Amino acid sequence: MMRWVLRLGSLAAGLLLWQLLTASNTRLWLRFDQLPTVVEVAERFAAQVGGAEYYHDLGSSLARIMTGFLLAAVLGIALGVVVARSRLLGDVLRPPLEVIRPIPAIALVPIAILLFPTDEQGIVFITFVAAFFPILVSTRHAVRALPTIWEDAVRTMGASRRQVLFRVVLPGTLPGVFGGLSVGMGVAWICVISAEMISGQFGVGYRTWQAYTIVDYPAVIVGMVTIGLLGYLTSAAVELLGRRVTRWLPREALR
Template sequence: MTAAPVVLTTDEPAVASPAAPARNDRRPSWPSWLVRIGSVAAAIALWQLLTANDVRLWLRFDTLPTVTEIVHAFGNRLGTQDYWLDLGQSLIRILTGFALAAIAGVVTGILLGRSPRFANVFGPLTELARPIPAIAIVPVAILLFPSDEAGIVFITFLAAYFPIMVSTRHAVRALPTLWEDSVRTLGGSRWDVIARVVLPGILPGVFGGLSVGIGVAWICVISAEMISGRLGVGYRTWQAYTVLAYPEVFVGIITIGVLGFGTSAAIELIGRRVTRWLPRGQEARQ
């Protein structure tokens, strides 16, 4: 007489399922937001304490403006037309250069990852140019382009292009070949592979490159404006430094930080929306 076999059913894992959303919930709760806001408020309070009391240890806080002086200067700048002109000019430059870099970076990244001929011709050129800081090309851009505006856009383009291109290339090369073979087995053409496998599969890598690219682009566009610009947040910040208007300098620094944070957050939001079909995106929404 043999013992009855033990049958494992699929009902047991369901017992742990109610706790799954709690483990997979990645959205910040209100205590997390309070901690984040509190950390910023504490940093501002510490800055005010050190500068108002002219603290001079190893760092010379007595030479820096206080928070109240910066807030007063910020209020005055918000009421001027030049502030909004500079803001709009910097946004136009970075959005133009970044958009061109996104298109060129994704296209060339896909070609480098899928076409050996294109990689043999274009790959060495990108690897030679990639280590060169984009801001070092400013003298070349001044000589190459007929206007400072086109040169600054070109610098912004270069700064964002290489992170996007490299991330796209790596994402293409990391795609499992089984996916492409499955589409071809079902009679799909090369364009079907691109549309159904490559483009959806590389989206996480592409948005990773876009996120890095926008940050580097802001660094370079501000630096280019300081060197050869006529308008823009970087230009106005440097002008304030030359006349020793230090509160105005910090107005520019804060404006740059807010603009960089806003554009990066927008890319992150778009990336989460576009890749919501990914497993981690589904877990985050539970």
């Protein structure tokens, strides 16, 4: 209870400071007089929540995130295990993956526009790429970090390669995999919002950018807060699932 009181208190203190600086038109190098007050943002937020357009944008952004993220999770975990377990496939797949990995996903927007017939598919592709590489790298490192004695012990008892994979490798890598999933979710949100601003026709990112173009700054802040809440809730859901799936591990392994 005390931890929640501290968290809510820090949030309330931040909002109070924001209100005081903006309402008093403070200029301390930073121009707080140009920002909307907390009250103005709250009023704009209440107005948007009362309309159907807000929920349509929420649904669009969440659909894009979940589609791209789930595809990235499946392929990222699978390829991470394959690259770490097979020397041949690692030599074949790792060079092109490592060349593409440093490229920011948002820089692929022009390629997505050229490749995919619709903007919707292109935005999902950008989301997929953004989440894919953190998941891939975390899975690969988690597989390589497994103590070899675990696999040797199971093999001495007659376990097959399939049994080793499903009973030792995958369970043992779960903490690292969920770490990558959490990071991938955060990066995916950054890129899907950016892609919506560039080429989207609806969604939270598109609506936030549209509000900026018409100089509706309270709506811009509402969009930013919405993005932050969505990112926090989805990342928290991934971490909660990770804790539930890895309850059998010591607490130190989850930190």
